[in-house]
Amino acid sequence: MTNSSTQTVLNAQSLTLKINQQTILNKLTFSVQKGEIYALLGGNGAGKSSTLKTFLGFNKPTDGKVEVLGQSLDNSLALLRSKMAYLPESATLYPHLSARENIHYFLSLASIKKSDAEVNDAFKRVALQESAWERHMQTYSKGMRQKTAIALALLRQAPIFLLDEPTSGLDPIAIDEFNLLVRELANSGASILMVTHDVYGACQVADRIGLLRSGELVGEFSAPTNGRIDTEQVHTAFAQKESA
């Protein structure tokens, strides 16, 4: 896992997606390397979630191609999906089950067996308070639901994480904890593609940022070695492009 030679994990090549004659993505080209945190930044309707769903195989590209671990999705969708842990935007798990039951159910779907202790560890890692573990999730706040979903993603131990607005609904402390967690994952060799509209959050955690507008990639920013992407710079670009 700690092989540090650069390896393209997610790759989109002039990806075009049309749904009902409406262009959602237009010739989008970008890639995520192994161990990298890539943030797609964009406003509402920029095509962020559609990009994630195309990687997951829910959207078929109208033109261009997407590759996961160097393979086309057409060949072995199930296998490739098992390599990706997906965190949907508003992660509602089953409200009539407890967090633990949900985790066990979903893991079983993925054919993964985890002991209760391992699940507990994951809960602790995402800082889900212990009193909530066995409670039905309909009593959960949005942040707690998000944490449970992240715990699930962790437990799947997939090499790739696809995160849709992961920090929305989390309080500032939880966001910090989350960023640390994501960094930790990347350091251990996982690749992370997250989409967000939060400029500040993206700059805090991402190695690279792609700026998405109306389905087109209009800019890319890379972090300097051992540094962070300059928020001011991204923000200016973001605001400019938005108003353009």
Added chain:
Amino acid sequence: MSVASSGTSPLSMSVILSVTKDEWRYWMRSKLALSVLVIGVLLTLGSVIVTSIQMIELNHQRQSLQNNAEDTFVDQPDRHPHRMVHYGHYAFRLPSPLSMLDPGVDAYTGNSIFLEGHRQNSAMFAEQRQGTALTKLGSLSPSFIVQMLAPLLLVLIGYSTVSRERESQTLSFILGQGTSVGSLLMGKALALFFIVSLIMAPLIVSSVFALYQGESIAIVISFLLGYMLYLIVWALVILAISSVFSKNSESFTSLIFLWVLLCIALPRIASTTAATIAPTPGKLETDFAVIAELRKLGDGHNANDPAFDKLKASLLKQYNVDSIDQLPINFRGAVARNSEAELTQVLNQFAEKSMTKELEQTLLARHFGWLSPMVAIRSLSMINAGTSIETHHRFLRETEALRFDFVQALNTVHVEQLDYQIDINRSNDEASSKKARVSAENWQVLKDFKFEIDSPSTRLSRSTSSYLQLLIWIVFLSLIIKTIGRRLQ
């Protein structure tokens, strides 16, 4: 209509109306609601037209059969009067004016009866038996369409009436603007009520037609009011369920489930339960008891039967003669008349007993109206339309009276107009047989028969408990909606 008014702010008519208008706009824009509405009204209209034509045809048909039967009887040539007793007569049940909206048991009971001496026949030719057995689940009658399908259409149109606002979180938005829950629910109820009125329209039009055919206005109003209450029950069920659930799909599933339970399962459970708990002996079984009882009475054809010794003695005493030959009347006729009277008494006794049992069984099934508004409206509708089991019983009783009258009139002719000596020698040869006849003029004893259904007041009083059931449903649902309204606040 009394719907929850639990808002803190007073109910405002303009707010209610604007909620109603908004709901209608939603329905008009939603393809599903609009097409369901169109289908519903067309179905009701179609069934009203088709059933009306059918019932009018049946009415003419049976009327002419009845006239025909009377004419044939009266046109018979000179005969021995007892031949006419066995020749018999037919009585037909004319459909009531409202039966074009609810044919009720018409197709399930026979609608003609053969009336003859010494026997009470049951009705013959139930239409259902000559049918295709395709209409086991439902027929095209307007009553069925409105009782069974209209609630489904209402559900399809209105399931999301409140849950939609909750799902898209417009509810808190509306309430946040100062609209009271009461006004909101009232407005929604009013919108549903307009749909109910639309479904009712074809019924109302054809009831006016029934009015024109001679049905009493009280009955027509009560009939329509019953259906109105029934559909209001469903509108309230929809409002309540739609308010309880915060998701459209949950509201929908629960309403469909309720519909299956209340409209499809429970009416059948009701009749099955009644048949299981209170089984009625069939006519055949009672017939054995009747025959056993009748054997004791003696055969009216046989004047020498020892059973008639008593009659003989009393007649001899009455006319102060020594032998039956000396009687001024025909002893054979007297025996026939006497035994017919005794026999009819026994027959009626058994008939009443079995009708009572059958009615008890029916009433038991009708009690399920407390559990299912469909059962309540079914009974109410049939009772008001005069197509319930009670009306069939009335038909049986009236035809029995008709039978007894003409048989006894013929027996009286036998007693008074046919000489005893001629009568007992009738089988000696052709000539004696020809001699033992009476004039065909006597056949005029037959009365015209036109079956009339029960009086409006009788029908109204019979339908009280069904009315009560529907009203209780409405009160109960209103209370529930009120409680839910308080929770929504």
Added chain:
Amino acid sequence: MSQLVSSITREWRFMLRQKYILVLLLCTLIVTSFSIFSGIKEVSQQHQTIERLKQADLKDRSEAQAKYDDVGSLAYYSFHLSYSAPSNLAFAALGERDVYPWKHRIRMLALEGQIYESDAQNAELAQAGKIDFVFIISALSPLIIILLFHDLFANERNSGRHDLLVSTSISSFSLWGARSIVRFLALYFCLMLPFYIGATISSVSVTMVVAISAIVLVYMLLWTLLSIWWAQKQNTAPRIASSLIGIWVLFAFIIPILGDLAINHSVHSPKGGDIVLTQREAVNDGWDLPKETTLKAFVETHPQYKDNLQFKNTWAWNWYYAFQQVGDQTAAELSQAYRDASQRKYELAGWPRQMPSPLLSMNNKSATFTKRFGCFITPSCLETSSLKNRL
């Protein structure tokens, strides 16, 4: 294989946590059990009734025989009982036994005047219909299937879980397939378990039970596949269910009702009233017609009795019975046409019943048409007067 088992176990446990599915299944189980219970009760009541009728008939007959000693009177006062006993399977399919009489008592007089009488059950209850196993399978089970399967996908989509579920699951079969199988089997057993118990009590043959299980399985599968297929194509659960219920209404009401109208319109049947009127006139004319005419008509159809028909008086039993029979013969053509029309209508109605419609067959028209029996003049025939029923 173990993958399948573990998927099924997972979905089974998952289903046990879904309250509304459990409520639905429980209601199904209760209603089915009720139908089986009441069906068994009804059948046993019918058997008891037949037993009572047989005894009463025997008693009645011996009383009549004790009272009269001439052949003619014996024939006149004796009734002949005919019945169609419910089959072993009748508890599950009461069929039309509430509409058509399954018992008759007939005298050796003109038949046409007797066989249309109805000893049916309470008409108002018959109109409401009964809830038997066939009804539950044919009419209710599609609705339950629709309720169970219409939101298979839509529910997950609406709650935003769909993509997570699909991308997590190792294969779509292990998720949707297993979920559908579990729901289907649970429903199947809620419907069939009471039936199996009933079948055991009523000692239905194993082949029959297997055959019915197979029919029910295929029928339910058709509706399930239709529901799942439609559920995939549409987005919102209510929209899916609305169209499925629309299809149900089409099969349950619209097609049968239109079929009924069309068939009644195309098949012409003599009025029942005409048969009995014709027959009555013929029988009554018999009194006045020259006896030779009657006897000639009778011997034509019953040559074997031609030597038994001498009599001296104006009145004789054999002549009396002969003109009763001739009365039937006069109406025979009409009566045959009436029965043919009835039969034809029923056959024509077959095709809508063949479809996967809620009017699933299996309900056989029970004893409706009493086959006429020959006229008996010789005493020996008195014993053999049982009527055969055609099923």
